[in-house]
Amino acid sequence: MPLFNDEIKKQLSAIVSQLENGVTIVFFTQEIECPACSDTHSFVQEIAGLSDRLTLRIYDLVKDSETAARYGIDKVPAIALLDNADNDYGIRFYGMPGGYEINSFLGALLEISGKKQPLAAPVAGRIAAIKKDIHMQVFVSLSCPYCPGAVSTAHRLALENSHIRADMVESTTFPHLMVKYNVSSVPKTIINETHELIGAQPIEKFLDILEKI
Amino acid sequence: MPAKKNATARPFYGMPVLDIVDDTVYNIFNIRCTILCYEDGIFAMEFHLTIAALSGETRALELEKSRLYDVIILGGGPAALTAAVYCMRKGVSTGLITMDFGGQVAETSSVENYMGYKYIEGIDLVDKFREQVRQFPIGISEGRKIAAISDGAIKHTTLDDGSVYQSRTLIIATGKSWRRLNVPGEREFTGRGVAYCATCDAPLFSGKRVIVVGGGNSGIEAAIDLARVAEQVTVMQFLSQLTADTILVEKLRQYPNVDFLYEHEITEIKGAQAVESVTVKNRQSEETRDIPASGIFIEIGLLPNSDFSRGVLEHNENNEIIVDCACHTSCPGIFAAGDVTSVPYKQIIIAAGEGAKAALSACDYIAKIHD
Structure with missing residues (x-):
């Protein structure tokens, strides 16, 4: 079926x-x-x-x-x-x-596939300047209208910079990770196991954290 | 997408059944069968496709610090975006500063009272608004919060990163956002048990005890979403009765795992890594006690995003910016529109109309300066 x-x-x-x-x-x-x-x-x-x-x-x-x-x-x-x-x-x-x-x-x-919306020049510059390895895990639920925004932002960062990797993680499929990362609200992004970002934040807020790492 | 009748759902990977709401039109999200559901005995996957609008051409520019704009619009909801279209069509130089596009409309599942659309998803309407704005060479700053504005012949708008933009006029259309409880633990545990979107987060509280604060429509809708999955839902109401529509309350009362606490308020949210309990106070007896809970959903209405204009503009007792019928504020050259203002009835179509009016008033003001 x-x-x-x-x-x-x-x-x-x-x-x-x-x-x-x-x-x-x-x-x-x-x-x-x-x-x-x-x-x-x-x-x-x-x-x-x-x-x-x-x-x-x-x-x-x-x-x-x-x-x-x-x-x-x-x-x-x-x-x-x-x-x-x-x-x-x-x-x-x-x-x-x-x-x-x-x-x-x-x-x-x-x-x-190459169909991208252009990034604002200052944002593109900030992404390019990230030299440390970054791993983002964006926890979502499938009934969350904001979540795709956070996932797409994380994925766009990964697409633009080879130091950055980004995962969507469907929370209820991986309950042990929900417990490990204390996920009780989505979207929640865990960055390099050390930082977290709650909510569908604009790309600038992601960059604020990535630049601190 | 209108809710469907007579459909049943199956549990999904241990997630309890999401049943399908009836035809009642809710303002904020319904839990619909968003994953997999039977429809006439056939599996159907329901998607919320919102992505089709990628093709729109954009002429929008970056907002420039060195430039003196005729108008700078603050906000990104229907009032701000309508004002932007009117200003650009009038030919005045225009900038727009917003944290994100859509405001509350982006969080609304279905819109059925914006003329021209019998039914449209909130996010789709936002895409249409945004596309209509981006066809013009308007300067846009996205992703930063407004820290302060100043009065004078040239208005200065300062953002939270310290950048300053200049304009001859301002249109404030920053809308409203969810009200917080402002109790100890709330900020600390946001995302660790304190939640503001029941539709999003209900699946994460399967089999747990949760509290919903607020007995209005949004509180009761949240409680319905949660009652389907949680072990126990406690609805806590400040007043002695619920204020939600009867039809919603009746629906909630069908769930056996819901109880109500009237005339109570939360005074503290406690836990180690995540929320474990809340302290509640009986408003009559002043007695306090702790209730165990792993989730607190806060649904206590909205507050105007007007803090940055305090001291510059007159506010009413609800902290809304006071405007006259032509969207003038107490300060010449500063106009305001939409939910952030004292105009009654917060509706998308009213906000859009007010945005148009504010833009025309601002353009009049500029024409007089240039004379």
């Missing part, structure tokens, strides 16, 4: 038709003990089926552990997005990007 009905498929097709170049969706799954994996598997398959510009590669976290390690994947379901030359910008989705989060997923596809 498909996840997308015809109506949604039509809307999604219109959006992915705006892709400027190819994007590769790298999906990591696991056969057992991953209740979210099978739905997310259908999700990436159906999305990839919407455009010739989308390529899907599927790996198993256990069987393909070397590949998983290469992409830094430590939990499933996981999605990494690569550009048409297989460049990895560190953009990840852990858990299914359904609900409101479909927007950050589609946004990431478009941006990696």
Whole structure:
């Protein structure tokens, strides 16, 4: 049974038709003990089926552990997005990007394909000046209208600077991480395990923290 | 998207069932079936697509510190954005300073009373507003808070990073934002149990005890969202009765895991890493006691974003900027519009209309200076 009905498929097709170049969706799954994996598997398959510009590669976290390690994947379901030359910008989705989060997923596809809105010059300069390794984990829930904004901002930072990696983490799929990082409001962004940012803040507020690290 | 009738939902990865609300139109978010749901026996994934508007061309510029603008507009909601369109069409040099676009509209799920749209999602309406503004070469500063404004022939607007912008006139349309309790622990535990968006955060409180502060419509809506997932929901109301619409209260009363505390207020929020309990005070007996809870949802209305104009402009007892029927404030050359002002009835269409009026008043003022 498909996840997308015809109506949604039509809307999604219109959006992915705006892709400027190819994007590769790298999906990591696991056969057992991953209740979210099978739905997310259908999700990436159906999305990839919407455009010739989308390529899907599927790996198993256990069987393909070397590949998983290469992409830094430590939990499933996981999605990494690569550009048409297989460049990895560190953009990840852990858990299914359904609900409101479909927007950050589609946004990431478009941006990696080359369809980006220009950044203001001072912001671009501040991003380029970041030289330390940064890892951002943006915790979301799928019923949160603000969350895709925070995810897209973190992903855009990752796209612009190779020192920066950014994950969307669907909170209820990874309850142990909710406990570990005290997530009781979303979006909540954990930066390098040492800093946190609550809410969908503008890119300048993200940069204020990244510059302190 | 209008809520659907007669649909049932299934639990999703241990998340309790999100059932679908009836046709009642709520102002703020409904929990709808946002993930996977059965529809006529068929699985359907419901998405909230808001991304289609990427194609719009923009001519917007960066706001310049060295330039003296005819008008600087403060804010990014319907009043500010309408004012921007009017000013640009009048041909006066215009800047706009806002933390983000959309204001409260961006947080509203459905809008059904803005003329021209029988139904539109708040975020989609914001995209349309923003696109209409960005077709003009208007100077925009986004992402910074306004710290202060000054009066005089040239108005200065200072932002929280110390940058200063200059203009002949100002239009203040900074709207309102959620009111805080202002009790110890609230700020410290924001994001660690203190929450302001029940739709967003309800799934995180599955099986936990939560408190909703506020017995108005937004409080009761939050309590309904939470009652579906939480172990126990306590609605705490300052007054001796709820002020929400009857239809919402009746809906909430269907849940067995909800109780009510009237004439109580929170005096402190306590915990180690996250919220563990709150201290509540009975407003009649003055007695205090601690109630265990892992979540506090604060739904006690809105406050005008007018602090930066205190001492410069006259405010009313609600801290709203006092304006006359042409959007003049107490200070020549400074105009105000929308929810931040004393104008009654806070509505998108009223804010937009007031924004237009403020822009025309500002343009009149500038024409007189140039004469």
